[in-house]
Amino acid sequence: MTAAIAALCTTMALAGCGGTGGAAEVTLQLVAADYGTNSENSSSKYWKALAAEFESNNPGIKIDVDVRPWKTIDADVAERVANGDAPDIAQIGSYSQYAKAGKLYNADQLLSVPSQANFLSQLSEAGKVNRVQYGMPFVASTRLLFYNKDLFEQAGLTDAPKNWDDIKEDAQALKEQGVTTPIAIPLGSEEAQGETLMWLLAGGGGYTDTADGSYNIDSQQNIDTFDWLRKDLVGEGLTGPVAPGKLDRATAFKAFTSGEVGMLNGHPSLMQDASKSGIKVGMVALPGAKGKAKSSMGVSDWMMAFKENNHRREIGRFLDYVYEDTNVLNFAGLYDLLPVTYSASEEMTADDNHADLRKFLEALPTSELLPYGKNSWSTVSDSIKKNIGQAVEPGGSASSVLGRIARDAATAEAAE
CATH class of the missing domain: 3.40.190.10 (Periplasmic binding protein-like II)
Structure with missing residues (x-):
């Protein structure tokens, strides 16, 4: 039984196995892009609610949410990295320059096997540099x-x-x-x-x-x-x-x-x-x-995790939670975007409430993405x-x- 519990701990996202216990509290800095068009539908609301849910199940880990507009977020993160103040997690438009500079954890170091295997294959491939996945797709769309x-x-x-x-x-x-x-x-x-x-x-x-x-x-x-x-x-x-x-x-x-x-x-x-x-x-x-x-053309936005603060385990636990079906579908549904995992895509396709997205979903598996992996x-x-x-x-x-x-x-x- 002990061996079985240990095995589960390597694949489950939520706390309860190998948690931080009495260890000092860790605060993860998350910088994410705003997909909203006004204060009412700002992505900040989604991330703060998700962070609160995660924190309630993971004592000892706090999430500091910083949502930035798309026009500046890539430059904002680049400036932080250049100043030696990289966030723990960034959800932005490109990852390859940070991967090639050796600043990112790869997906194997962060995600449980089920989470990583659930990404749509062409998105996983697009997230690789030298055959190693550093960019984790967050949401996708087709045209x-x-x-x-x-x-x-x-x-x-x-x-x-x-x-x-x-x-x-x-x-x-x-x-x-x-x-x-x-x-x-x-x-x-x-x-x-x-x-x-x-x-x-x-x-x-x-x-x-x-x-x-x-x-x-x-x-x-x-x-x-x-x-x-x-x-x-x-x-x-x-x-x-x-x-x-x-x-x-x-x-x-x-x-x-x-x-x-x-x-x-x-x-x-x-x-x-x-x-x-x-x-x-x-x-x-x-x-x-x-x-x-x-x-058709496919587009993906990317999640990445920086090594700078040495928070690999805590980041991995949070990202496994981010990629649970409910959370993937909630965010995609808010902004009429496409989920990046097989299970969430299948659920959205079967849901008549998202019937207007089916043409986009059908186009995604065979779409061609921008060459994100090229530095x-x-x-x-x-x-x-x-x-x-x-x-x-x-x-x-x-x-x-x-x-x-x-x-x-x-x-x-x-x-x-």
């Missing part, structure tokens, strides 16, 4: 092509586009009906790297070579994709009054919920905002040039944000712009 059903109906359109010819023809029909922005292509600095990957995948390309994972940014497929966007959409006046390189995602989303945009690529939380605004939404996978695209990715992402909009400007050259980004990627890789 679909959203369209305004009322605007489509007014333009005499009865079906969602099935290929790129359809996208162009539908956008032209919307323009003829006076729609301000028939199709929005936000390539501004906010999330140009995401919008770009969506179109590259639809065109049969992507950022990396599927065989060896090396960058393949200026491939002919990618060049052809952006030549088409420049010539057939932007050049035909179908992308609205703001140049794609100047258009941020948040601005495009707001215009969609205001009824000014016919089509755009969107993530799950846009459904809720559109519904509140009375917009009837249709959603399909962004089609490829001749039909179905090879895959060079932050540099490459910055280059995409600064340059990609020029590829679709009048007189622009996709070959030249993608070549410039590819050279930046090569330089960043060489500096590894």
Whole structure:
């Protein structure tokens, strides 16, 4: 029986086995991103409630919650790390730079076997550096092509586009009906790297070579994709009054919920905002040039644990609790995001209350994620944000712009 209890202690998340007992209290510092849009739905409420529940079951461990806005959190954590004041746990957008600097615990050192094995496989793989998992996925999402059903109906359109010819023809029909922005292509600095990957995948390309994972940014497929966007959409006046390189995602989303945009690529939380605004939404996978695209884009945000304060056991216990199904589903449900574990995904799929997320859930297992595991990715992402909009400007050259980004990627890789 003693052996059985000892075995259970290695896999259970809650206190009661090998707890801190009379040891000095440990306070874990958690820095997490805010997914809310106002004080009423701030993520701070979720984390503080979760921390209180955990603390009540784990005497001797306290959780200090610090929720930061997405615009600053990556820089905030980087500054703390540089100053020798790393938090115990950070829930942010990227992990690889800290893993390669030797500052993180790996998942094997933290999580119980059931918790770690429950992550969706492609998310676990995306969390690895040199085949070791340091980034633990926290929430995920995929992207679909959203369209305004009322605007489509007014333009005499009865079906969602099935290929790129359809996208162009539908956008032209919307323009003829006076729609301000028939199709929005936000390539501004906010999330140009995401919008770009969506179109590259639809065109049969992507950022990396599927065989060896090396960058393949200026491939002919990618060049052809952006030549088409420049010539057939932007050049035909179908992308609205703001140049794609100047258009941020948040601005495009707001215009969609205001009824000014016919089509755009969107993530799950846009459904809720559109519904509140009375917009009837249709959603399909962004089609490829001749039909179905090879895959959709997936996105994950990451949990990581820093070694600096030597709180490995306490961090592991808390993270096992974070990844219990109830907690995973509660957070995902709050913000119309997708759970990152098999068991929670299956439960959400079966729940009719989340029926509107099923298309996104179906797309996740075969989606392609941004190259999070590359330490060079932050540099490459910055280059995409600064340059990609020029590829679709009048007189622009996709070959030249993608070549410039590819050279930046090569330089960043060489500096590894």
